[in-house]
Amino acid sequence: MIWEKMVGHRDQMRRFGRMLERNKLPSTFLFVGPEGIGKRLFAEGLAEFLLCPNRDLANLAPCGRCPSCQQVQSLNHPDLLIVQKPDDKNVLPIELFVGDREHRSQTGMCREIRVKPKEGSRKFAIIDDADYLNTESANVLLKTLEEPPPGAVIVLIGTSPQRQLPTILSRSQLVPFSPLTSNELWELLKRDSEFESTAPLEELAKAAAGSIKVAKLLSDPKVYDFRSVWLEQLGTCDPGQNDFAAEIVKFSGAGNKEGAEKRETLYFIADQGLIFYRQLLNRLTGNQVEGDENLMNAVNSAAESWSQSPAKIAHAIERLTDFQSHIEMNANAQNAVEPLLVDLRRIATGRDLLVLRI
Ligand SMILES: [Zn+2]
Known part of the structure; x- marks a missing residue:
């Protein structure tokens, strides 16, 4: 059944x-x-x-x-x-x-x-x-x-x-339909005899924010590690250090991924950014923060150095959503990632965006 x-x-x-x-x-x-x-x-x-x-x-x-x-x-x-x-x-x-x-x-x-x-x-x-x-x-x-x-x-x-x-x-x-709770997702992953992951299942279930699709993506150690570095970058409130935009572009095209697969990876990266900012907003407004250890660490570190009003986080969320729509419409990754990181930096430092550049 x-x-x-x-x-x-x-x-x-x-x-x-x-x-x-x-x-x-x-x-x-x-x-x-x-x-x-x-x-x-x-x-x-x-x-x-x-x-x-x-x-x-x-x-x-x-x-x-x-x-x-x-x-x-x-x-x-x-x-x-x-x-x-x-x-x-x-x-x-x-x-x-x-x-x-x-x-x-x-x-x-x-x-x-x-x-x-x-x-x-x-x-x-x-x-x-x-x-x-x-x-x-x-x-x-x-x-x-x-x-x-x-x-x-x-x-x-x-x-x-x-x-x-x-x-x-x-x-x-x-x-x-609501996202699965991390316990429900953990239950599903445990049941799936074909599911393999080097990361502990419980942490993976928390990191996947209720999505079996994300859990499957994160079961690839390369994806899991890339997400950790991306969250670390976001946690500094200065994403884009060490030419990270180029790293994102390289990662999204790794293994000669093209078209739909490449878009899916970029969409996933932006989604992780969205989850991060939503949790940061929770943290700064005194609400409960949920996630795995990597996400929690990034959120805590950003909360300590966040100098703007929590309301500015809405701009980051809007900017990432905007990025996702452009990626879906086949925007060139190289041209879209760098301006995204520049804008996320500007938002964190309090300089408002003059235009949303894509
Ligand atoms: Zn029947």
């Missing part, structure tokens, strides 16, 4: 339980929350449950053994449709929804979902990477969301409501 692999998200389970009990299941959901916390696994589990002919409604459990359950587990159930961003694309292309130009409206998710279910009583569609729906794809999807076939369930998966188009937001039932 897919849900057996999941840890956490009990509130969301209860919410679905209540909707099903009342027999009031909306057709479209938008799952939001950080990457790598199990939203997709939750959606697949929901598909397994709703498509299983032997499901146990009281316990919200599919049987896990029938042909339908097995087909969902191997993601080849004829009534389960999955749309996700191809690795080489920056958007969810329109072709995935309505077919290519030569076969418009003859293939694609919007057509498939209207075809009578082959085995069960409904179709179930998962639209992963919904942050990357562009206007063109969203427009063709709207009709399906407005008039879904009877019983069909569509789950869009994104990271935050702010990243969704208003037309999608207004037609979906929002289901927020």
Whole structure:
């Protein structure tokens, strides 16, 4: 059973339980929350449950053994449709929804979902990477969301409501997911017999801030060590020493990484910066600070030398978020990293940014 692999998200389970009990299941959901916390696994589990002919409604459990359950587990159930961003694309292309130009409206998710279910009583569609729906794809999807076939369930998966188009937001039932706690993540990592890490699992779980995806990245000692140095730099309130911008660029392209993989590494580095500044803000405003030892040390050291108002930290957070959006739009790493570090230094020293340079 897919849900057996999941840890956490009990509130969301209860919410679905209540909707099903009342027999009031909306057709479209938008799952939001950080990457790598199990939203997709939750959606697949929901598909397994709703498509299983032997499901146990009281316990919200599919049987896990029938042909339908097995087909969902191997993601080849004829009534389960999955749309996700191809690795080489920056958007969810329109072709995935309505077919290519030569076969418009003859293939694609919007057509498939209207075809009578082959085995069960409904179709179930998962639209992963919904942050990357562009206007063109969203427009063709709207009709399906407005008039879904009877019983069909569509789950869009994104990271935050702010990243969704208003037309999608207004037609979906929002289901927020929280990051896993470090204990939940630790539990997951312990269970995974294939997961290996040189860093102690408990520290790794804390460092990954509730994301299994980040935990997997950090299980590579090179990534773990690079993060430690990056946090040390941020902890000095003077990031960029020893030509660290060049180090970041080199690290993001290590092993000849290109395109999507390179962007992902830069995104991760910026994310670690975001986590650092959020925790620094917590520390300076007397709130609880959470994280592994490396993060705590960096935050404590920055808190001692931080000479500005804590409100300035919002500028650093905004600057890093801005950097992430530019990286997603394929900005050249060399051109984006150096100005980022210069600006983070300026923020820490109290010189306001005149322009946000990219
Ligand atoms: Zn079953």
